[in-house]
Amino acid sequence: MAGFEPQIIAFCCNWCTYAAADLAGTSRVQYPANVRIVRVMCSGMVNPIYVLKAFEGGADGVLIAGCHLTDCHYIDGPVKCDAAVDKLRKMLHVLGLEDERLRREMISTSEGVVFARVIKEMVEQLKKSGPSPLKVKMEALA
Amino acid sequence: MEEPRVGVFVCHCGINIGAYVKVPDLVEYAKKLPNVVHAERNLFTCSEEGISAIKKAIKEHNLNRVVVASCTPRTHEQLFRAACEEAGLNKYLFEFVNIRDQCSWVHMREPEKATEKAGDLIRMGIAKARLLEPLQEIEIKVTPAALVIGGGVVGMEAALNLARQDFDVHLVEKESELGGTLRSINKLFQTSEEAEKLIKTLVEQVKSHPKIYTHLSSKAKEVTGFIGNFDVNVDEKGEECKFNVGTIIVAIGAESLRPTGQYGYGKMTNVLTQLELEDHMKRGEPVGENIVMVNCVGARVPERTYCGRICCMTAIKNASLIKESNPKAKVWILHRDLMTYGVDFERYYRKAMELGVRFIRYSLERPPEVIGEGKVERIRVYHELWRREIELPCDMLVLTTPLIPAEDSQNISKMLKVSLDEFGFFLEAHLKLRPVEFAMDGVYVCGSARWPTDVTEGVSQAYAAAAKAAGPLRMGYVKAEAINASVNEVECTGCGLCELLCPFQAIELQLKRDRMVSHVNEAVCKGCGTCCAACRSGAITMHHFTDEQILAQVEALFG
Numbered sequence: 001m002a003g004f005e006p007q008i009i010a011f012c013c014n015w016c017t018y019a020a021a022d023l024a025g026t027s028r029v030q031y032p033a034n035v036r037i038v039r040v041m042c043s044g045m046v047n048p049i050y051v052l053k054a055f056e057g058g059a060d061g062v063l064i065a066g067c068h069l070t071d072c073h074y075i076d077g078p079v080k081c082d083a084a085v086d087k088l089r090k091m092l093h094v095l096g097l098e099d100e101r102l103r104r105e106m107i108s109t110s111e112g113v114v115f116a117r118v119i120k121e122m123v124e125q126l127k128k129s130g131p132s133p134l135k136v137k138m139e140a141l142a
Numbered sequence: 143m144e145e146p147r148v149g150v151f152v153c154h155c156g157i158n159i160g161a162y163v164k165v166p167d168l169v170e171y172a173k174k175l176p177n178v179v180h181a182e183r184n185l186f187t188c189s190e191e192g193i194s195a196i197k198k199a200i201k202e203h204n205l206n207r208v209v210v211a212s213c214t215p216r217t218h219e220q221l222f223r224a225a226c227e228e229a230g231l232n233k234y235l236f237e238f239v240n241i242r243d244q245c246s247w248v249h250m251r252e253p254e255k256a257t258e259k260a261g262d263l264i265r266m267g268i269a270k271a272r273l274l275e276p277l278q279e280i281e282i283k284v285t286p287a288a289l290v291i292g293g294g295v296v297g298m299e300a301a302l303n304l305a306r307q308d309f310d311v312h313l314v315e316k317e318s319e320l321g322g323t324l325r326s327i328n329k330l331f332q333t334s335e336e337a338e339k340l341i342k343t344l345v346e347q348v349k350s351h352p353k354i355y356t357h358l359s360s361k362a363k364e365v366t367g368f369i370g371n372f373d374v375n376v377d378e379k380g381e382e383c384k385f386n387v388g389t390i391i392v393a394i395g396a397e398s399l400r401p402t403g404q405y406g407y408g409k410m411t412n413v414l415t416q417l418e419l420e421d422h423m424k425r426g427e428p429v430g431e432n433i434v435m436v437n438c439v440g441a442r443v444p445e446r447t448y449c450g451r452i453c454c455m456t457a458i459k460n461a462s463l464i465k466e467s468n469p470k471a472k473v474w475i476l477h478r479d480l481m482t483y484g485v486d487f488e489r490y491y492r493k494a495m496e497l498g499v500r501f502i503r504y505s506l507e508r509p510p511e512v513i514g515e516g517k518v519e520r521i522r523v524y525h526e527l528w529r530r531e532i533e534l535p536c537d538m539l540v541l542t543t544p545l546i547p548a549e550d551s552q553n554i555s556k557m558l559k560v561s562l563d564e565f566g567f568f569l570e571a572h573l574k575l576r577p578v579e580f581a582m583d584g585v586y587v588c589g590s591a592r593w594p595t596d597v598t599e600g601v602s603q604a605y606a607a608a609a610k611a612a613g614p615l616r617m618g619y620v621k622a623e624a625i626n627a628s629v630n631e632v633e634c635t636g637c638g639l640c641e642l643l644c645p646f647q648a649i650e651l652q653l654k655r656d657r658m659v660s661h662v663n664e665a666v667c668k669g670c671g672t673c674c675a676a677c678r679s680g681a682i683t684m685h686h687f688t689d690e691q692i693l694a695q696v697e698a699l700f701g
Binding site: 007009018019021022024025026028029030031033036037038039040041042044045046047048049050053054057058059073074075076077080084116 | 244252258581646672689695
């Protein structure tokens with residue numbers, strides 16, 4: 001698995017985690033360049049289809065991150081997100097995708113360092129896990 | 143939809159981006175992407191030069207989508223949107239790509255990877271931009287009147303403040319008199335001013351103000367609508383009274399906990415709460431020679447973990463007043479920590495010690511014990527510093543209890559669709575940045591309805607709430623979010639899941655052409671997109687973050 005660079009897509013809520021990523025930037029906290037952020041208004045609006053589409057496309061990992069339970073701009077988005085993620089995990093199991101490929105985090109505006117740490121951890125973990133089995137299968141079929 | 147003509151502007155941000163990411167390469171790369179008809183780089187896209195470059199390119203290349211790859215939308219989206227608008231392009235046809243905070247600043251030691259990532263993000267941004275649609279912010283007319291619920295000192299101050307700004311104010315009070323909790327208070331701390339005098343002046347001002355309509359012995363029983371247009375139905379002494387207001391202030395205050403069963407309260411004759419002691423002293427009745435006060439009764443305990451916040455000061459005030467009128471009296475305050483925050487309170491506490499009020503700390507594990515039959519005679523307490531039990535003579539035991547949420551809190555929270563916290567107090571939209579506003583637009587909170595406050599704090603909050611409530615009234619209109627949800631009624635199956643999930647009660651099922659379909663109230667929707675994610679039939683579109691747009695971003699990354 002030497003030289004394997006996992007591809008991660010992160011759905012980040014506009015109010016908290018997107019801002020945390022900004023803070024990581026303004027504080028020049030360095031983290032691996034394996035992640036691409038998609039801005040969403042709320043973690044609660046992340047449709048499971050986005051995640052499935054990402055894995056279908058070849059993502060090795062997906063991060064859904066938003067506000068902490070009490071910080072939500074829309075009152076209780078994180079609760080709805082958690083519920084969706086629970087269901088999503090079951091679908092991912094069926095597809096043969098391991099738990100670590102979908103990570104759910106609550107990262108507030110002030111937690112730039114946490115955002116960087118989460119990305120770093122994900123990259124390290126996924127380097128160990130190797131490419132997404134779904135991607136490998138799809139490539140074999142193609 | 144007309145064919146997208148995308149213009150891409152990649153910013154050097156001086157050296158902030160330019161020193162780590164190969165901007166010229168990104169421009170060349172962007173030019174090759176679908177529907178891109180123009181791409182350029184700017185030293186600072188946010189400078190006057192950069193802004194005019196955007197406007198010029200929109201006109202010259204007939205652009206109908208603009209992508210700026212620079213910093214963060216959180217600081218610069220407004221600026222670039224305005225530039226588009228000035229060039230005649232709907233501002234929602236603009237898309238931001240963040241290659242500074244997400245690339246150059248966080249991958250400084252990996253310029254190759256940073257550039258590759260920036261290229262990916264630009265490709266994703268363009269993929270979304272191609273699908274962007276113009277949006278309009280709708281304007282909603284505002285009725286220039288307000289409703290204030292609660293006629294205590296805080297509610298009266300809020301009402302007067304609004305009335306003095308020339309708005310009609312309906313002040314609804316459940317009791318037959320204005321004044322609230324202060325009616326039962328003897329003197330106020332720090333100044334020893336008589337509470338009755340303070341409210342008397344206020345009540346006169348409220349009653350004589352031509353803009354304030356006071357509804358006594360009244361309850362708001364129904365409120366429907368949204369910011370600008372709330373229809374209010376008040377039960378005024380059994381009769382219905384209906385009116386329309388633009389904004390609402392909740393100032394219902396709180397209640398004092400009655401600690402039934404604790405320390406002989408309700409069973410022994412000489413056990414009072416601080417609030418009852420106030421009344422006792424106001425009537426000039428004797429309090430005895432030996433007075434023991436126990437703080438934190440029913441507060442900071444497992445079943446009610448919060449600190450009552452103003453109770454320490456209340457105990458110190460009453461103890462000081464007793465000592466001032468009878469220096470020979472002995473007053474002990476048994477406490478579990480004293481909260482005398484700030485400059486004035488700490489001074490007041492020190493003054494109480496100088497007057498001879500004695501403070502003894504007890505712990506939750508070893509609370510004071512009551513000794514006596516039918517009446518408290520002595521109090522046994524474990525003195526933490528002396529490390530032994532002592533007994534204090536006691537003519538009167540005063541229990542310092544916290545304020546608890548008012549009985550009406552639940553009903554009002556449901557009626558106004560605003561949240562309560564875990565203890566049942568009203569919960570503001572944001573603790574630090576929106577302290578007197580609810581998440582529900584046009585509804586505000588002040589005073590002890592939020593958490594226990596003293597008069598000074600409550601009045602400050604009343605001014606803040608009144609200032610916030612006056613904003614929309616003065617404007618005469620409010621703009622609703624353009625980034626909101628809408629329902630395709632043909633595809634909607636009327637399952638009602640969205641109605642259930644909407645945190646703002648912006649969605650309701652309505653009967654249309656013989657079947658139930660969901661309907662989004664644009665004035666109330668905040669555009670969180672939860673309904674859209676949950677919709678089983680894909681009938682809801684969350685504008686500006688549509689499924690198609692987000693999936694296009696995902697596909698562009700892996701495509």
